[in-house]
Amino acid sequence: MATPNGRKLLEVDHLVMHYKTKKGDVSAIEDVSFSLAQGESLGLVGESGCGKTSVAMSLMRLAADNARYLNGEIRLDGEDLLALSEEAMRKRRWKSIAMVFQGAMNSWNPVYTVGDQIEEAIDLHIEPRPTEKQIRERMSRLFEMVGLNPAMLDRYPHEFSGGMRQRAVIAMALSCDPRLIIADEPTTALDVIVQDQILKELKKIQEKLGMTLIYISHDIAVIAEVTDTIGVMYAGKLVEYGSTLEVFHRPKHPYSYLLLSSTPSITGPRRKLAPLEGEPANLLDPPSGCRFHPRCPFATEICVTDEPPLEDKVPGHKAACWHSDRVPVTIGVAV
Amino acid sequence: MTDTLTAPPEVPEQEPLGSIEEPLWRVRLRLTKRSLVQNWKLFVANRIGLVGLVMIVIFALMAIAHPILMATVWPSQIYHPINGYDAPVSEKLVVEEVTDPVTEVDLTTARIQYGPFTEIGETVSISQQPAPPSFGGPNPHYLGTDPLGRDVLSQLLYSTRSAFFLGLIAAMVTVVFATVVGSVAAFFGGWVDSVLMRLADLILLVPLLPVLIVVSALFRISLPLLGLLIGILSGFGGTAIILKSQALQVTVKPFLDAARIAGGGNGHLILRHVIPNVLPLSFLYMMFTVTDAIALEATLSFLGLLSIPMSWGIMISIARTQGYLLGSLEYWWLLVPAGLAVSLLAAAFFLVGRAMDEVVNPRLRQR
Amino acid sequence: MLKYVAKRLIQGLLLLMLFLALLYILLDAQPGDISLQLSANPRLPPEAQEIVRERLGLDQPLLGRTVTYVLNFFQGDLGLSFTQYPRTVGSVILEKLPRTILLFLSATILAYYMGFALGKVMAWRRGKTVETGLTLGGVAAYTVFYPWFAILMLWFWGFQFGLFPLGKFIDVDEWTGAPMAANRVFMRMLISLGILGLVLGAVSLLAHRLPPERGEQVARYGPPLVLVAFLAFWWLSPLRSYVADIAHHTLLPVLTLASVQFAGVMLLTRASMLETLKEDYILTARAKGLPQRDIRNRHAARNALLPVVTSLVLALSFVIGGGILTEGIFSWPGIGGQLLDATLTEDIPLATGTLGVIGIIALVGHLISDVLYMYLDPRIRTS
Ligand SMILES: Nc1ncnc2c1ncn2[C@@H]1O[C@H](COP(=O)(O)OP(=O)(O)O)[C@@H](O)[C@H]1O
Numbered sequence A: 001m002a003t004p005n006g007r008k009l010l011e012v013d014h015l016v017m018h019y020k021t022k023k024g025d026v027s028a029i030e031d032v033s034f035s036l037a038q039g040e041s042l043g044l045v046g047e048s049g050c051g052k053t054s055v056a057m058s059l060m061r062l063a064a065d066n067a068r069y070l071n072g073e074i075r076l077d078g079e080d081l082l083a084l085s086e087e088a089m090r091k092r093r094w095k096s097i098a099m100v101f102q103g104a105m106n107s108w109n110p111v112y113t114v115g116d117q118i119e120e121a122i123d124l125h126i127e128p129r130p131t132e133k134q135i136r137e138r139m140s141r142l143f144e145m146v147g148l149n150p151a152m153l154d155r156y157p158h159e160f161s162g163g164m165r166q167r168a169v170i171a172m173a174l175s176c177d178p179r180l181i182i183a184d185e186p187t188t189a190l191d192v193i194v195q196d197q198i199l200k201e202l203k204k205i206q207e208k209l210g211m212t213l214i215y216i217s218h219d220i221a222v223i224a225e226v227t228d229t230i231g232v233m234y235a236g237k238l239v240e241y242g243s244t245l246e247v248f249h250r251p252k253h254p255y256s257y258l259l260l261s262s263t264p265s266i267t268g269p270r271r272k273l274a275p276l277e278g279e280p281a282n283l284l285d286p287p288s289g290c291r292f293h294p295r296c297p298f299a300t301e302i303c304v305t306d307e308p309p310l311e312d313k314v315p316g317h318k319a320a321c322w323h324s325d326r327v328p329v330t331i332g333v334a335v
Numbered sequence B: 001m002t003d004t005l006t007a008p009p010e011v012p013e014q015e016p017l018g019s020i021e022e023p024l025w026r027v028r029l030r031l032t033k034r035s036l037v038q039n040w041k042l043f044v045a046n047r048i049g050l051v052g053l054v055m056i057v058i059f060a061l062m063a064i065a066h067p068i069l070m071a072t073v074w075p076s077q078i079y080h081p082i083n084g085y086d087a088p089v090s091e092k093l094v095v096e097e098v099t100d101p102v103t104e105v106d107l108t109t110a111r112i113q114y115g116p117f118t119e120i121g122e123t124v125s126i127s128q129q130p131a132p133p134s135f136g137g138p139n140p141h142y143l144g145t146d147p148l149g150r151d152v153l154s155q156l157l158y159s160t161r162s163a164f165f166l167g168l169i170a171a172m173v174t175v176v177f178a179t180v181v182g183s184v185a186a187f188f189g190g191w192v193d194s195v196l197m198r199l200a201d202l203i204l205l206v207p208l209l210p211v212l213i214v215v216s217a218l219f220r221i222s223l224p225l226l227g228l229l230i231g232i233l234s235g236f237g238g239t240a241i242i243l244k245s246q247a248l249q250v251t252v253k254p255f256l257d258a259a260r261i262a263g264g265g266n267g268h269l270i271l272r273h274v275i276p277n278v279l280p281l282s283f284l285y286m287m288f289t290v291t292d293a294i295a296l297e298a299t300l301s302f303l304g305l306l307s308i309p310m311s312w313g314i315m316i317s318i319a320r321t322q323g324y325l326l327g328s329l330e331y332w333w334l335l336v337p338a339g340l341a342v343s344l345l346a347a348a349f350f351l352v353g354r355a356m357d358e359v360v361n362p363r364l365r366q367r
Numbered sequence C: 001m002l003k004y005v006a007k008r009l010i011q012g013l014l015l016l017m018l019f020l021a022l023l024y025i026l027l028d029a030q031p032g033d034i035s036l037q038l039s040a041n042p043r044l045p046p047e048a049q050e051i052v053r054e055r056l057g058l059d060q061p062l063l064g065r066t067v068t069y070v071l072n073f074f075q076g077d078l079g080l081s082f083t084q085y086p087r088t089v090g091s092v093i094l095e096k097l098p099r100t101i102l103l104f105l106s107a108t109i110l111a112y113y114m115g116f117a118l119g120k121v122m123a124w125r126r127g128k129t130v131e132t133g134l135t136l137g138g139v140a141a142y143t144v145f146y147p148w149f150a151i152l153m154l155w156f157w158g159f160q161f162g163l164f165p166l167g168k169f170i171d172v173d174e175w176t177g178a179p180m181a182a183n184r185v186f187m188r189m190l191i192s193l194g195i196l197g198l199v200l201g202a203v204s205l206l207a208h209r210l211p212p213e214r215g216e217q218v219a220r221y222g223p224p225l226v227l228v229a230f231l232a233f234w235w236l237s238p239l240r241s242y243v244a245d246i247a248h249h250t251l252l253p254v255l256t257l258a259s260v261q262f263a264g265v266m267l268l269t270r271a272s273m274l275e276t277l278k279e280d281y282i283l284t285a286r287a288k289g290l291p292q293r294d295i296r297n298r299h300a301a302r303n304a305l306l307p308v309v310t311s312l313v314l315a316l317s318f319v320i321g322g323g324i325l326t327e328g329i330f331s332w333p334g335i336g337g338q339l340l341d342a343t344l345t346e347d348i349p350l351a352t353g354t355l356g357v358i359g360i361i362a363l364v365g366h367l368i369s370d371v372l373y374m375y376l377d378p379r380i381r382t383s
């Protein structure tokens, strides 16, 4: 997916990853391609179990031991991460790609202070090694940026509230000036108000620093608040990809449409929720043809037999569906 | 789920939970049976637990075998584990230094046992006690005889029964004490809880063996009394503390309030609602009590502190006090069978306990 | 934090009083007249019997007697030994206590140090077949009939290979013409061991304080250097052969006692470590690009240590029981062997006094592991 203006920061190219299990292969990532330029933000959305975390973990090369890469490349600055030695990859973690985990509430080791744990990352990755004082200043600045009192650096994780812990995780992710930050459902475990605060904070920081961000959520409304581009995943496949506004107002895949219309809108008018029926596909034995066909209201014969390619429906707006034209335009969904 | 277009997903047929007409006890029975079957499957999936169970069954068979053998093939005056006597007489060469204890005897022993004028090089007939294993003759001793001329195999089998007997008493006393103390402490809370739990702390803290050693100096301890003591001490200590926290989970459940409003007395509530919920867990810890009881009995017997006629510990103790322990494993049959029996039966109950722990404690199961 | 320690200390003292009171009541409950049991022993001359009766306040009611007993105990007055008259129980125990403490402490430290180190590595490289084998091995070590095991160890290493003496504390023949009594040599050894421990602690503290590269060097070369210095000190000392004799007698009992504890610690560490490795912060540590060794030691093992320290409390009873048997079988002249002898010779004051002291040991052990836990877990330390 080369673009006219040259190489992008991150290029994921025909990535296929399966988990080996006793019951067979789980096809968690199936031919996923996307790319991200410096300063861009991408949101990955989809129901739980459709492979978003697998993609994120693959970018860090931290997927579970039973993960097998069957095809594809992940290029960061043109360098294929999957081909790197473990030691070389280790040096790139946090320095090139940092991550805010799903359930980041428990990301802190309970026996060390939060400051010590951030310092650990700085110690490892910033060269030449800054002095104790510089590190302290840096951490204070980071804490202020995410809205925390720098005095909290000397506190232990259990002395933080959930929201504060999450802010501190974001500070830690920023600590080594990574090229790319991945946030995997960073606010899911928090209550709605805190969730909203942190989201706003994150957006602010992203704009201020021109940070490249991949934001993962099962909640499409959350994604829309933060990112410029949206990728919709279903059953290990990227089924739609385009600018946030485009996908929001003119979804080209029935799954995106159903996701959108089953999300209650906080700001928009009340509307009837169209339910997304059925269960996500079983990845041990994915449906033939289009993986969404068992749940799709528009499914026809071809959907059962042939797999739709991910292609431009409108320039820059891709979808993998045989019946994109039948997907209705969403109305009244507020962004 | 599979392809919904072609085939509806299969829903496994559930046994109906019970109809209105069915009496409550029968519903309960079936639910119990179902959970038992499930737990059994989990238990069996853990091979180590199964190994323990098989070992226990083998020991149980040994315990049953003893009275049967005594009644049929083993004449009492020879094979009785306590009063029997048989010292096979064998011809032995008197030598200066014994290399083969089966065919040779040293001068000192020969002079004591045969006659004061025995000289080196003579062949003398010596009655052997302890005697090594013998397989032929009218009265074979498959594991030899002990220093008093008694059959070791018979002692071993007889002692198996006392080990089970002791374990059973200790286990039952533990279950009773632990459930009652735990439930009462959880149910009443307040000072009752404080007093009971401080006492439990103390019992947990004080090492069991030295206490039993001193108690044995003060009182005559028989097997049932020992079982009782171990049961009380382990039931009132750690087990009670664990069961209390389990019982606490029950006492905060709303149905207990409902039952109280419906007019249940305290005794009724504890008996009917609290105890049934902690009982399974207490059966689990009972297994560890049995392990402790077996080891403690053997240890105290080994030290010669119990007034018990025969047990595995006594068998080793006799070998020790008669001076057959150190030196070498020449008299291995005095040491190895009893020591192995203690270790293996203790291990068997421990393994079963561990496996049960994994069934009860789902967190341990998923690795 | 100090408040916590103080609270624990007071709780411990109360528990100790309760324990002693129960002990006395138990004594009192035995068949026969307590005053006769405790004083009227033919081996005690009449004037000593009179003193004992007075000290114990034996004409008071049960409550008074109990209180007197507990108070006496706290003043260090544990009565007169029947078998070693005119020595007091207190002096007999005091003479033997250091040897017991050495045995218990070194076996426990060894078992926990080795068990933790090995369990940690085992969890890190776990394999299916090894798992079953090790579990069975650990269970075997845990449930083996301990006296039997100790006898086999003695037989195997002492008799069969002749590597170690067959029990006892010193080889009397070697000590003719020694410049000082064995006990004094032993006390010096203990003091030097204490200093060794302090220095090692200081070194590890220093390693933490220094910047990473320097700290790592100190952590790597410091302890071996200190150990070499320690050994060189005794090697050059005129007491060398005597110290070596005591050490030679100490080794096998310590190893025997340690090896049964060790198995349990190893299994527990392994289980705890496997639990810890599933935690989210381990994933964070990996994502941060930390080297494997740091993830294992700094993050996983550090947290896996907490349940292991908790287990120290439960293991105490096990160690003490095992220690008593070890002393008995290896003829090690400590208070455990003392307890056995006193019981067999029906020296009731000595037996109960020793049991009281063993109770104190258990309490102190409990307190230490509590404080250690608090030190290791900030969630308790800072709340
Ligand atoms: N280690 C693993 N082994 C086997 N299957 C896995 C493993 N991890 C995740 N999966 C499966 O892969 C699929 C994708 O999971 P995940 O990437 O976590 O999805 P998401 O983050 O979108 O919820 C799910 O069906 C999940 O059950």
Ligand SMILES: [Mg+2]
Pocket (backbone or CB within 6 Å): A049, A052, A053, A054, A102
């Ligand atoms: Mg996920």
